[in-house]
Amino acid sequence: MFFGYEVSPTTHCPGLQTMTSIAGIEFREATTDDVPAMARCRLADPTDSVADPRMAAYFDRRHHPQQALLPRVGYIALANDNVIGYIAGHRTTRHGCAGEVQYLFVAPPHRRQGIGTALVRLLAKWFQAQAAQRVCVAVADDSPVEAQPFFESVGASPLKRNWYGWEDIGVNANPRDY
Numbered sequence: 499m500f501f502g503y504e505v506s507p508t509t510h511c512p513g514l515q516t517m518t519s520i521a522g523i524e525f526r527e528a529t530t531d532d533v534p535a536m537a538r539c540r541l542a543d544p545t546d547s548v549a550d551p552r553m554a555a556y557f558d559r560r561h562h563p564q565q566a567l568l569p570r571v572g573y574i575a576l577a578n579d580n581v582i583g584y585i586a587g588h589r590t591t592r593h594g595c596a597g598e599v600q601y602l603f604v605a606p607p608h609r610r611q612g613i614g615t616a617l618v619r620l621l622a623k624w625f626q627a628q629a630a631q632r633v634c635v636a637v638a639d640d641s642p643v644e645a646q647p648f649f650e651s652v653g654a655s656p657l658k659r660n661w662y663g664w665e666d667i668g669v670n671a672n673p674r675d676y
């Protein structure tokens with residue numbers, strides 16, 4: 499089990515894992531090849547900024563956010579094989595944390611169905627496997643208004659100005675614990 503979702507290796511993509519769908523949504527690890535579809539899905543939100551153009555370089559370990567370490571991972575959510583959400587994060591030494599959530603987005607028609615929460619849990623599981631407990635995420639004044647209540651709903655709390663964090667994301671991202 500993987501935070502409540504069955505994990506089964508794909509037959510055609512060695513190294514990737516596909517999680518069984520929940521309410522018609524499937525989740526799997528992202529690759530650089532998924533970045534164009536991830537960027538396209540962000541266009542579904544006219545109120546939000548476009549996807550970070552450095553996203554492919556981030557996955558390829560050519561773009562490094564401040565104090566980022568090389569280990570990093572992303573997950574995508576798919577509906578009918580279309581990317582409708584994504585998350586990514588990396589190991590870091592920023593703000594005394596061992597991990598940072600770098601990207602998180604769910605397309606508007608699919609919001610408030612638990613997909614953002616499921617993506618955070620997948621990333622939390624990866625951080626757990628990396629023995630990274632303290633994890634930060636930027637929530638700035640210009641972040642979408644839903645960012646703060648969302649991160650609070652998955653157990654994060656204010657870390658410092660413009661930042662939220664989990665003391666132990668492995669505990670706080672566990673659905674039994676919040």
Ligand SMILES: CC(C)(COP(=O)(O)OP(=O)(O)OC[C@H]1O[C@@H](n2cnc3c(N)ncnc32)[C@H](O)[C@@H]1OP(=O)(O)O)[C@@H](O)C(=O)NCCC(=O)NCCS
Nearest residue numbers: 602603604609610611612613614615642644645647648651
């Ligand atoms: C933030 C975001 C990822 C949430 O995705 P989501 O799939 O809608 O999240 P969930 O359905 O798992 O929501 C879990 C909880 O978060 C809180 N929440 C989510 N959206 C909210 C909103 N617009 N207003 C208030 N609370 C909200 C609620 O407590 C919600 O639980 P509920 O639906 O049972 O009330 C999505 O709204 C998004 O992509 N926003 C634009 C990009 C962004 O803000 N990214 C994060 C900062 S980088």
